[in-house]
Amino acid sequence: MALLLNGMGVSRGIAIGPVYILHRNQHEIVEQKIDKKNIAKEVKRFKTAHRTAKKQLQKIGKDIPSESPDDISTFIETHLLMLDDTMMSSSPIEIIKQNQCNAEWALKLQTDAIVKVFQSMDDPYIATRQDDVKHVFNHIMEALVTGGKSQSVDASEKWKDRIVIADDLTPADTMIMQHAGVAGFVTEMGGPLSHTAILARSLNIPAIVGLSDARLYLNRGESLVIDGSSGLVLAEPDDLSIDHFHKRQRAMRRKTKELRKLNDAKSRAKSGENITLLANIEVEDDLKHLRKINAAGVGLYRTEFLYLQENKIPNEEEHYKTYVRVIRALRGAPLTIRTVDLGADKEIDAVTLGPLAHNPAMGLRGIRLCLHDPALIVPQLRAILRASAKGPIKIMFPMLTTVSELLQAKQLLETTKEALRSKGIKFDEKIPVGGMIEVPAAAISASHFAEHLDFLSIGTNDLIQYTLAIDRIDDQVNYLYDPLNPAVLSLIKMIIDAGNKHKIPVTMCGEMAGNPSYTRVLLGLGLREFSMPPNSILEIKNVLRQTRLSAVRRPALGFLHYSEKTKQTTMLDKINS
Ligand code: PEP
Ligand code: MG
Numbered sequence: 001m002a003l004l005l006n007g008m009g010v011s012r013g014i015a016i017g018p019v020y021i022l023h024r025n026q027h028e029i030v031e032q033k034i035d036k037k038n039i040a041k042e043v044k045r046f047k048t049a050h051r052t053a054k055k056q057l058q059k060i061g062k063d064i065p066s067e068s069p070d071d072i073s074t075f076i077e078t079h080l081l082m083l084d085d086t087m088m089s090s091s092p093i094e095i096i097k098q099n100q101c102n103a104e105w106a107l108k109l110q111t112d113a114i115v116k117v118f119q120s121m122d123d124p125y126i127a128t129r130q131d132d133v134k135h136v137f138n139h140i141m142e143a144l145v146t147g148g149k150s151q152s153v154d155a156s157e158k159w160k161d162r163i164v165i166a167d168d169l170t171p172a173d174t175m176i177m178q179h180a181g182v183a184g185f186v187t188e189m190g191g192p193l194s195h196t197a198i199l200a201r202s203l204n205i206p207a208i209v210g211l212s213d214a215r216l217y218l219n220r221g222e223s224l225v226i227d228g229s230s231g232l233v234l235a236e237p238d239d240l241s242i243d244h245f246h247k248r249q250r251a252m253r254r255k256t257k258e259l260r261k262l263n264d265a266k267s268r269a270k271s272g273e274n275i276t277l278l279a280n281i282e283v284e285d286d287l288k289h290l291r292k293i294n295a296a297g298v299g300l301y302r303t304e305f306l307y308l309q310e311n312k313i314p315n316e317e318e319h320y321k322t323y324v325r326v327i328r329a330l331r332g333a334p335l336t337i338r339t340v341d342l343g344a345d346k347e348i349d350a351v352t353l354g355p356l357a358h359n360p361a362m363g364l365r366g367i368r369l370c371l372h373d374p375a376l377i378v379p380q381l382r383a384i385l386r387a388s389a390k391g392p393i394k395i396m397f398p399m400l401t402t403v404s405e406l407l408q409a410k411q412l413l414e415t416t417k418e419a420l421r422s423k424g425i426k427f428d429e430k431i432p433v434g435g436m437i438e439v440p441a442a443a444i445s446a447s448h449f450a451e452h453l454d455f456l457s458i459g460t461n462d463l464i465q466y467t468l469a470i471d472r473i474d475d476q477v478n479y480l481y482d483p484l485n486p487a488v489l490s491l492i493k494m495i496i497d498a499g500n501k502h503k504i505p506v507t508m509c510g511e512m513a514g515n516p517s518y519t520r521v522l523l524g525l526g527l528r529e530f531s532m533p534p535n536s537i538l539e540i541k542n543v544l545r546q547t548r549l550s551a552v553r554r555p556a557l558g559f560l561h562y563s564e565k566t567k568q569t570t571m572l573d574k575i576n577s
Pocket of ligand 1: 300302341438458459460463509511
């Protein structure tokens with residue numbers, strides 16, 4: 001009989017195939033007391049296992065094929081660094097000596113302590129780093145238990161066309177499985193920010209995570225369908241369902257293949273107007289996708305990831321080197337660098353807002369935080385300016401609420417320019433300065449902001465959050481999320497009109513810009529520049545190439561009058577037909 005389960009879909013695509021249950025790392029770890037005279041022997045056993053784990057990881061690192069994404073080698077390097085850290089190399093030895101216990105127990109005690117620290121962190125990105133600690137623990141434990149004779153996943157096992165069900169997968173496991181042609185995977189642990197999820201997306205493997213007890217419900221060899229977008233897992237599907245999913249799978253493949261033909265096509269509406277399609281990037285790795293799809297440049301570089309990755313404030317040189325690498329990779333295409341937007345859900349240890357911030361999304365974040373503590377932004381401004389001598393860079397300030405904030409930020413920029421000038425350091429004297437309009441107050445007075453700026457950029461993620469009063473990370477109010485709400489669309493239109501009035505470009509860089517359902521509405525409201533995740537660009541290009549701008553103007557304005565879902569759906573179907 002068919003069984004329907006639901007997990008968290010983290011990597012798009014449908015996989016159909018037999019189940020492969022991966023049982024491992026399930027050694028029962030018990031405490032054993034070790035005689036004083038045998039402690040040295042136990043320490044030696046730990047050191048040997050540690051060495052073996054290191055050699056195995058180094059070998060995996062060397063065997064990574066050159067065409068694999070950089071993510072993979074980064075993961076392996078991170079694990080090697082953790083393995084070498086005293087917390088994993090010498091602390092367990094201290095525990096063996098102090099507690100007079102076996103190496104396995106000492107390693108477990110030490111790992112549990114580290115994982116506990118990671119779990120207590122509020123930042124979801126940092127919290128998921130506990131996965132790395134567990135992976136490193138597994139590598140050493142495997143070597144301890146098996147005397148170094150086993151690898152985490154045997155490369156010779158037959159993964160081809162199978163859907164692997166596991167507690168969790170290490171990056172090395174995932175890579176080995178992808179090379180062997182795995183169809184997809186489901187893990188019991190992990191979230192959308194876990195390494196497994198990140199890697200699955202970059203390797204294009206349909207994947208579902210966080211399906212607790214998946215290995216209890218599913219059986220080896222039974223047939224399975226997984227949908228990596230919705231998180232659906234269907235075991236023992238009937239012929240009709242298999243047929244349905246095969247059709248969907250073929251349709252998705254055809255669509256991706258078709259879209260690839262647009263790589264070199266102009267982003268031009270059917271009626272002839274050029275539309276600018278830019279990419280949003282968070283980390284340097286995202287640039288690889290850009291080259292393939294010919295984006296016109298980067299419309300939003302979220303630089304806070306530089307702070308989050310290292311959990312510290314980068315110094316000027318670190319900023320500078322990164323920006324120069326990015327601008328070189330863009331080969332002449334413009335790069336819009338958003339100054340750091342920390343606060344709310346993006347915090348680092350050095351900048352925590354503490355218990356006084358009852359509502360951090362409305363607290364000291366973005367430009368407010370930087371004006372409060374200029375040491376956060378000045379090294380970044382210096383680095384951006386210096387990098388602007390190497391290629392076309394624009395500066396963008398986030399979370400502006402009042403014009404006076406903008407003027408203070410510009411003053412800070414001027415002072416920084418003056419300091420560089422006095423030292424004879426080169427930079428682009430005419431570097432364009434833009435502002436993110438993502439607070440309703442700024443949207444309503446967008447015209448005043450436009451007087452002082454070279455471009456405006458609409459941040460719909462926050463604009464929707466603040467306009468509809470829905471916390472963007474609270475899943476209990478997700479049902480209210482509605483980019484087509486007339487209040488939101490009216491604000492978007494006000495911003496576009498303000499840009500037109502002052503003859504400055506207006507870009508949209510929130511998620512709405514990358515959703516093909518809204519492209520025609522936005523074109524109809526007058527938007528001509530879109531910035532989005534790189535893998536949405538071809539889909540949006542496809543829509544706009546089939547759109548006559550004069551035909552969508554009037555229907556788009558119609559959306560300003562209706563908030564009823566049924567009415568919106570009918571109108572959306574009509575404008576998109
Ligand atoms: C936005 O708010 O729409 C935006 C692009 O910024 P972020 O998602 O980084 O807050
Ligand atoms: Mg924002």
